[in-house]
Amino acid sequence: MDIATRVWNHKWKIDPIVRSLIDTDFYKLLMCQSVFRNRPDTNVTFSLINRTKDVPLARLIDEGELREQLDHIRSLSLTRGESTWLRGNTFYGKRQMFRSDFMEWFENLKLPPYHLERVGDQYELTFEGRWPEVMLWEIPALAVLMELRGRAVLHDMGRFELQVLYARAMTKLWQKVERLREVPGIRIADFGTRRRHSFLWQDWCVQAMLEGLGPNFTGTSNCLIAKNRDLEAIGTNAHELPMVYAALAKNDAELAQAPYDVLADWHEEHDGNLRIILPDTYGTEGFLKRAPDWLAGWTGIRIDSGDPATGAEVAIRWWKDRGEDPRDKLVIFSDGLDEDRIIDLYRQFNGRVRVSFGWGTLLTNDFRGLAPGDRLAPFSLVCKAVSADGNPTVKLSDNPKKAMGPAEEIARYKRVFDVGRQEAMDVVV
């Protein structure tokens, strides 16, 4: 290495984890544009929740370092090249996916303040403000916490141990890729930004998938990596939309309608492969039963909780009931996937529907078994909208272990959405 490079490297006060506002999931930007148009003035609070209590984040991560990373993110704004890419690139086959008014707003955006407090061995990290602004904190906040936790563990390891660690991680990932490449026609995208081991590692994982699967690797949810590596940016929408719409409902009737209002707004904006239903926010079964007919015309469904095979069977039955041919429909699996499950689900449903996978944490952060005491194993960290205009949000999902919100509100939602008995399943990551 030359001296200048070395000196330059040592000049950094911190080693920033998130260095770009588009180091985020593509669906965040799609949703942000939708929110910017439809509900720009909603006041929303996002909150970081570590579901894995035995990972004592506040003991592992120095508060000062965490603040430096978050402050660095607040200093970021869209670069000219990033803006050009968002404005000029084709996403899902469509030019000018992002409207001029949204882009102008985004070009002038800096992320709003955060609130950080240590409570016991965990951090309380919340973001409160106008929905389109605070929602953009979710992914970078998660990525920062995940990577700082990783760094805390890596800090104690020697140069050689680190070499071996990454050699093992590479070997492990490549073994997965080699298994997946044996399944012709399989289609997988990277959904692993939020709980990645680190940015560089996610970038390597994307390269591995591209190298191993070629065109069967359909792209990455990470906009920065998609831009840098000239890949498709992948993603549609998430639970945050129905959760906030639902929280804003003034009565039970509006509440029951809220998830469909979300998709009605989406229907106006998007077509084709962007018309993907995420049906599980308040129970897949009931959502589909009460869905308006125009929703059956949408391209596909994303299955993000509950038993995935069951979810797919429910979807197939629903399409048939509504006179649609499931073979034209897309089922995207995105919950707790690893290569075995991917291959099983593919074999089970390929041909009956079009199958696709959004592979997350076990693509970009499978360090299980690689560090002493398994201290690099991924853990279940989420960052969710917890209130909207003063009302708490609720998520039920198809797995009661993933439910969130105040107990009385959960009960109300269960009643309104007619959610019966649900099977509890361990949350993998």
Add this chain to the structure above:
Amino acid sequence: MDIATRVWNHKWKIDPIVRSLIDTDFYKLLMCQSVFRNRPDTNVTFSLINRTKDVPLARLIDEGELREQLDHIRSLSLTRGESTWLRGNTFYGKRQMFRSDFMEWFENLKLPPYHLERVGDQYELTFEGRWPEVMLWEIPALAVLMELRGRAVLHDMGRFELQVLYARAMTKLWQKVERLREVPGIRIADFGTRRRHSFLWQDWCVQAMLEGLGPNFTGTSNCLIAKNRDLEAIGTNAHELPMVYAALAKNDAELAQAPYDVLADWHEEHDGNLRIILPDTYGTEGFLKRAPDWLAGWTGIRIDSGDPATGAEVAIRWWKDRGEDPRDKLVIFSDGLDEDRIIDLYRQFNGRVRVSFGWGTLLTNDFRGLAPGDRLAPFSLVCKAVSADGNPTVKLSDNPKKAMGPAEEIARYKRVFDVGRQEAMDVVV
């Protein structure tokens, strides 16, 4: 990377494999000094022999490239720093291991010409000249052929495949190291120069052993790596001494005596841990039976062919017969070792004798199963003294599959050394 580094890297006409005259095994230099004193004018021919006929070296390796590498080696001479190290360093606890007259000669040495010819799919590569000069070709010639074969395979692999390849190789080696580190008191040295995957890889393997085994990693046979990494240089003597001494014998009586003449010369020069018997050149059993009593006083025995446990038992019985306590004696295993065998042998003999290991090819070149078609698997390449002053050399060893020399000479040697039935064993590497 900075521009200057990149430009510099592209300026090399070749990427030299051997860049130093001390990128060789330590025992070569010890033997060279002994030969330089005792038999300097012997005319010896060394010849490269590929025992693995299905590795078509001449199809894999371009003759021009091979010549460039060999020519580069001929351009090398001892650097000032290397000379200082050899003169000033302590080897086996001894200062000034290398005498001034030898060092002066070595400082002025350039390696003699080589003879290279393609015969079918193999190369005939021979070195003829004064013994102390030509003997120094053995290790670099082997290393060049091994690494050029590796490069031929690597040339067809992409950047990513290469990353995964080395990640896997590192993972594989580290798994071995982790198994070995669980055995307290085990003592292992690197003997893997000659059939290493590459210089850089050997250097990494040495670091891995050091990192994993700490002081239980006793050193490396490679002088350059020992110098660069401040490790012990390890090694004593090899078959080439008795083979050449035997070839120079004028009659059967002298022949029978030749292996002991070698050790008598060695006895004069060295003591302590350098007094290691290599008994298998013409059969261990007979060699020990007829050995003079002073040889039983030597420190240990290196077991380099045949069944290693049997060899060690033979040695133990011999020491006991000669009134020596085997627990004071050193047994060095150095043939076809991998971690399982190392651990087995250690458990079997630790406490009964002092046990040590010289781990070669499967330390520095275990790329088995790592490349398509297993084209990086190590293969059995040797470079041996084949004649001395016009007489063919013979090696029998304790494994008839390792025997070499003209058939009638093999028969004569078997008769003179009273070698009975031997068990044939596959040569691992």
